[in-house]
Structures are given as structure tokens and as C-alpha cells.
Amino acid sequence: MCGFFINIKNKNSGLLNVEKFHKISKKYLKHRGPDFSKFVKDEKTFLFHSRLSIQDPSKNSNQPMIKIKKKKKIILLFNGEIYNFKKLKKKLIDQINFSSNGDTEVLLNNFLVNKSYKNFLESLDGMFSFVIKIGNKFFFARDRFGQKPMYYYQDKKDIFISSEIKPILKSIGKKKTNLDKNNLKNYFLSNIFFSKDETFFKDIYSVKAGEFGTIENSNITTSNYYGEKKLIDLKKNELSSFGQVFENNILKHLIADKKIAIALSGGIDSQSLAHVILSKSNISKKVVNYCIDFKGYKNSEFKYAKKFADSYKSKIRKVSIDESYVIDNFGKLVEKNEGPLGGIMQIGMFKLAEIAKNDGYDVLLAGWGLDECLGSYKDLNKKNVNKKFTLIDGSDISNYSMLAGINKKDQRKKLIFDYFLKTKIPRTVHMCDRFSMSKSVELRLPFLDHHFVEHCLNIDTHQSKIDKLIIREYMKKNSVCKKNWFERKIHVPHPQNEWLKSGKLSDWAYSIINDDFIYENLSFLSKKEVIKFWLNFKKRKIHSGYPIWQLLNIHFMLKMEKKFK
Structure with a gap:
């Protein structure tokens, strides 16, 4: 597993210089890959990769991985695991002289020998998100169920692509780091965490599960390669x-x-x-x-x-x-x-x-x-x-x-x-x-x-x-464990509700929902009604305290927004 951050400059000047890009990359992505990290500058593009080495810990599988083909530089930044990489490698072994024992090099060469994006992606068995730069064109993809993340942001000067949102927030913070209040409202009312390709932050989008795309001349295009029609x-x-x-x-x-x-x-x-x-x-x-x-x-x-x-x-x-x-x-x-x-x-x-x-x-x-x-x-x-x-x-x-x-x-x-x-x-x-x-x-x-x-x-x-x-x-x-495997599903309760009703967590939660900070920032919430709900919950007239849990999350989402501005 790994993390990557890419800044494609639409114009000569953008939000970040080399020093700032490198600083943000290391600070906000190093946890995803503490074993090795590397920065590459290629034309109008900054690329950073941090590696958690699981397959082939040697330096031969470090990234960004660069290959020259027909005088073109190809650069791969990959996060994930390809579980069938050994099978794919056997098919390529007569065409490619491999220098590593991991899945990264197999992924890159498998891409280069395939004439079809979809055929290439359908050959992969694993969890992944990756970006491949070929000259000034970029190809990116995310695995079928989105186990590995990828986000992007675009304005007139820059395109950012990242394994997490924070590097993008820090890069554009002073310009526009705003929570999407409508998505926060949907989360509170319907427990909706994700809506299509949106995130909780305005103008920062997620590449959807089972989706691939290209970036060329500042144009981002996406398409699905996996979905309902693939059910066998x-x-x-x-x-x-x-x-x-x-x-x-x-x-x-x-x-x-x-x-x-x-x-x-x-x-x-x-x-x-x-x-x-x-x-x-x-x-x-x-x-x-x-x-x-x-x-x-x-x-x-x-x-x-x-x-x-x-x-x-x-x-x-x-x-x-x-x-x-x-x-x-x-x-x-x-x-x-x-x-x-x-x-x-x-x-x-x-x-x-x-x-x-x-x-x-x-x-x-x-x-x-x-x-x-x-x-x-x-x-x-x-x-x-x-x-x-x-x-x-x-x-x-x-x-x-x-x-x-x-x-x-x-x-x-x-x-x-x-x-x-x-x-x-x-x-x-x-x-x-x-x-x-x-x-x-x-x-x-x-x-x-x-x-x-x-x-x-x-x-x-x-x-x-x-x-x-x-x-x-x-x-x-x-199984060697002797038990009644045909018992109806028993949900062992966790203490979330009980801890919210009484004790240290309850006192702490009340101090947050009683603070005006949330209500000053979100007009759709009524402090009077929240406190009324809280009192009924404490009196056990209401069973679930999940709305209180949601309010705690909203409070700290608002705090996060303030931090990255």
C-alpha cells in the first residue's frame, strides 16, 4: 500500500512551487508509505510517492517507477495490490526483462502491452488506484469496488490528484477550502456519506469505483469499466x-x-x-x-x-x-x-x-x-x-x-x-x-x-x-470450533449509546452540542431542537443517540475546515 500526490500545472505558474509541493506531500502522505518516498519533476508536473513495501521490499519496486519506450518517458504511481500479478508476469515473461519481483513492474508492463484500456483493467485482480503518465497524457483508474482511494481537483492553473484529500486541501486552502454544507445536511438527515463522485469538500471529487479516465490538455474524461452488467x-x-x-x-x-x-x-x-x-x-x-x-x-x-x-x-x-x-x-x-x-x-x-x-x-x-x-x-x-x-x-x-x-x-x-x-x-x-x-x-x-x-x-x-x-x-x-453455526445473527451491542447517555463521554458530548460553534456555521440546525432531543435521549425516551454522534462528527468536520484555511 502506498500514497501518491500529483500536481499538473495547466499554466507555468500554479499554486505550488517545488519546495511547497514536497513539504505538503511528506507531511500529509508519509503515513501511507513510511518505507520509501521519492519526488519527481517531469515537465509541468510534480509527482510524489510514498511506499509501504509489502511485495518485493527491494529498491527495484520503488516508485515513481519510470520506463522509457519508443523515446517516451512512462511514469507509474500505484497504490494497492495486484493479487494475480504472478500469472500476468508469466504471460509477459517472453516479452519483458523484469528487474523486480513485485506487482508494480508487472502492472506497468501489462498496461504497455495492452491495446485496450478496458482489456487491461479487466485483466487485473486486486485493489488499486494508479496514475500513468505518458508524455503529456495521463491515464488513471480505480479498482472495481473502490478499495483504494483517489481524489482530484481542477482550476484554471492546476490539477491535483491524490490518495487522500488533505494534501489537496492544504494546496488550495487559502483559495477555497470549504465544506459542502449541503452534503453535511444530507449526512445528518439521511446518513448519506457519499453522493456520486462528491466529497464533503467543494470542488474536490472522488474517482468512482470501477472507473478509469484520461487527462490531456487539461481535459479530464472518465468512463466506467465495471458495473452491474459485469455480474455473471x-x-x-x-x-x-x-x-x-x-x-x-x-x-x-x-x-x-x-x-x-x-x-x-x-x-x-x-x-x-x-x-x-x-x-x-x-x-x-x-x-x-x-x-x-x-x-x-x-x-x-x-x-x-x-x-x-x-x-x-x-x-x-x-x-x-x-x-x-x-x-x-x-x-x-x-x-x-x-x-x-x-x-x-x-x-x-x-x-x-x-x-x-x-x-x-x-x-x-x-x-x-x-x-x-x-x-x-x-x-x-x-x-x-x-x-x-x-x-x-x-x-x-x-x-x-x-x-x-x-x-x-x-x-x-x-x-x-x-x-x-x-x-x-x-x-x-x-x-x-x-x-x-x-x-x-x-x-x-x-x-x-x-x-x-x-x-x-x-x-x-x-x-x-x-x-x-x-x-x-x-x-x-x-470449522473445528464447536458452536451452533445456525443461530440467528446476534449483534453484540457496543457501548456507543450507553456511553453517550451517562459518564465522561456524555458530559463531553453535551459540551460540544451545547456550544454555539456548530449552529453559527450551519443554519439548518436548531440548537433548541438539538437540546430537546438530547434531554429525551438522556431520559431514555429515545433509544438511539446516533444523531448526537453525527453532531460530534459535524463539529470536528467544521474544525477541520478551519484548520486547513
Whole structure:
């Protein structure tokens, strides 16, 4: 994993000189790649890359990677992992003299030998964002589900491209660093984190998942190479074929020249992931499991995770979070996240990644995505497909107009694709990238591998009253942990609501929502109504304190805006 920052000057003079560009790059991207960094100036372009070396730690895989072909200089800046790079390398070995053992050089040469952008991108199996400069033309792309980020900004003098938003904010800050208040309003009212290619900052856009584009003569063009039409219809998925696909998918995500750890919880998603790693791989004895535990809170996933890890004789480490940690780190983590924190669990994941890194683990695997793949949030059958319902994270799905004209048997797939893969997944991968990369840890999500997603979306799971029946049957048959794998999904509550109702976190939260700072900056919020909500929540007349959590995030988003001006 890595980070990159690029400044393309539309005119001779722009916002940044070499010294300022280099300073901003190192300050705001070094955490993404502490192992090596390099600056390159090429014509009217500044390019910076910071490297977290996971594959081939040698200098031969450092970036920016430069190649000369037909007297043209080609420069690659790449963030991610290409899991099938060895297969691609075999196809290229007769044409190319490789000087490295990593995926970066394979990616660059694979691009150069392909005549079609789409064919090139479809050949890649991995998570990635990258920019390739050929003369004065730029080609860029992002992986199918947007696991690796890329942002851009353009005005009359400059184009900026970056792995994170902060370098762009710092570069344009004095000119126009403004929060998009409309997007903040949408977040507060509907829990919408992302809207198409927009961010929470005006004029800074995200390259969308499954999108590629070019920059030439200051013109930015984009196009999709992956989307709904790529879903593959399989005739039948039996348990045996699912098990094979499931295991092979996880095992291919274990390629690394660095140590690997697992983010383990009490749920079947992360435990099924851990099962394959701990029983089917050659690294099982080297792996350590990390699990979040909220200190002093009676409900804990750690006891379930420990029981599972113990059954495999695998090490597990508790990551303790208390109210003081939340208070001390909330503002800093909103800034690192470059957007609202999804919940208290995300704060825990920042600490989990930090401890794993300190223990010497550069790669972390986690089980997010399986719920989305197997559609387990709701039994989407004919009887309830048009009913309003709320997801476990508080998000509401009530607009089914998107299903108009869709064949009945495809309703489930369409709903999952339109909501989970366009809304829920973008929010998840953003969160995952920020908490891991802020601590220089590469996070891998095997359940968001496109082959696996396509396979799962064609499994007929909605007829069962038990969510994720196919993975439960797999674990019953294969896991050495003795438990009832057919229990309905049990959501172990975290203390977010309870801590907001009473104690240190509650007092701290009230001091923020009672401050006029938020209301002076956002006209759509009424302090009177907020305090009224707060009192009813404290009296337990209202169950969920999530709107209070949102207000805390909004407060620190406003603080972040002030900081970068």
C-alpha cells in the first residue's frame, strides 16, 4: 500500500512551487508509505510517492517507477495490490526483462502491452488506484469496488490528484477550502456519506469505483469499466463449489513478504475468514488475531473471538477502548478519516491497526463485505420486498422505485447492487482505508474480490429464513470450533449509546452540542431542537443517540475546515 500526490500545472505558474509541493506531500502522505518516498519533476508536473513495501521490499519496486519506450518517458504511481500479478508476469515473461519481483513492474508492463484500456483493467485482480503518465497524457483508474482511494481537483492553473484529500486541501486552502454544507445536511438527515463522485469538500471529487479516465490538455474524461452488467449469471452454485471458491479467494489474498494478522470478532464473517487462514494456509502458526474490547462494558465480542481462536490454538490479543480514548482521539480521527466516523467501532479499529503495526504486522485481513455479498441484512422475498425497513447501522432503505421494470427474480440482486455496492460499500472501504493506512497497515478485504462478489450475488439465498445459510453450512462442516453455526445473527451491542447517555463521554458530548460553534456555521440546525432531543435521549425516551454522534462528527468536520484555511 502506498500514497501518491500529483500536481499538473495547466499554466507555468500554479499554486505550488517545488519546495511547497514536497513539504505538503511528506507531511500529509508519509503515513501511507513510511518505507520509501521519492519526488519527481517531469515537465509541468510534480509527482510524489510514498511506499509501504509489502511485495518485493527491494529498491527495484520503488516508485515513481519510470520506463522509457519508443523515446517516451512512462511514469507509474500505484497504490494497492495486484493479487494475480504472478500469472500476468508469466504471460509477459517472453516479452519483458523484469528487474523486480513485485506487482508494480508487472502492472506497468501489462498496461504497455495492452491495446485496450478496458482489456487491461479487466485483466487485473486486486485493489488499486494508479496514475500513468505518458508524455503529456495521463491515464488513471480505480479498482472495481473502490478499495483504494483517489481524489482530484481542477482550476484554471492546476490539477491535483491524490490518495487522500488533505494534501489537496492544504494546496488550495487559502483559495477555497470549504465544506459542502449541503452534503453535511444530507449526512445528518439521511446518513448519506457519499453522493456520486462528491466529497464533503467543494470542488474536490472522488474517482468512482470501477472507473478509469484520461487527462490531456487539461481535459479530464472518465468512463466506467465495471458495473452491474459485469455480474455473471451462474447456472447453479452448490455448497461444494461455494466452499472451493470461498477458500481459494481467501488464500490468494495471503501473498505478502510481510507478516499478516487478522481482525477477529465474534461474528461468522471474520471467523469464517480466520478459519481458512488458520486451517488451510502455510502461515497459520505465524498469524495473530486482534479483537476490540470496550473496557468496563458488560457486552464484549472478545469472549466469542477468544473461544474461536483458542479452538484453533491461535494467538489472540485484546484491543481495549475506553471513554477517555474516544474523547482524546475523536477530533484527530475525523481529520484522518476526512469525513464522519461511522461509529465507535471505527475508533476501535484505528487503535487495532496501531497495535498490530507496533507488533510488527504490516498486513491485516478483515471480514467486511460478506453481509453485502450474501444479502443478509434483509430477507428480500416477494412478501416484503416493497416494505420500508432499516438496516442495522441505522440506514434506511425505503425507496424501491429503482426496482421498476426489473424481473422479479432479479429484484434481490438489483437491490443489493444499487444500495449495498453503491452506498454501503463505498462508506465501508473509505473507513477501512483510513483507519489502516493512518497507521501504515495494509488492510485486505477478501470478500470484496470481484470474482467472489459475482459468485455470491448469484446464489439463491433469499428463500431461507436464516441469513447466510450457505456460509453457516460451510462452517458447520469444516470449522473445528464447536458452536451452533445456525443461530440467528446476534449483534453484540457496543457501548456507543450507553456511553453517550451517562459518564465522561456524555458530559463531553453535551459540551460540544451545547456550544454555539456548530449552529453559527450551519443554519439548518436548531440548537433548541438539538437540546430537546438530547434531554429525551438522556431520559431514555429515545433509544438511539446516533444523531448526537453525527453532531460530534459535524463539529470536528467544521474544525477541520478551519484548520486547513
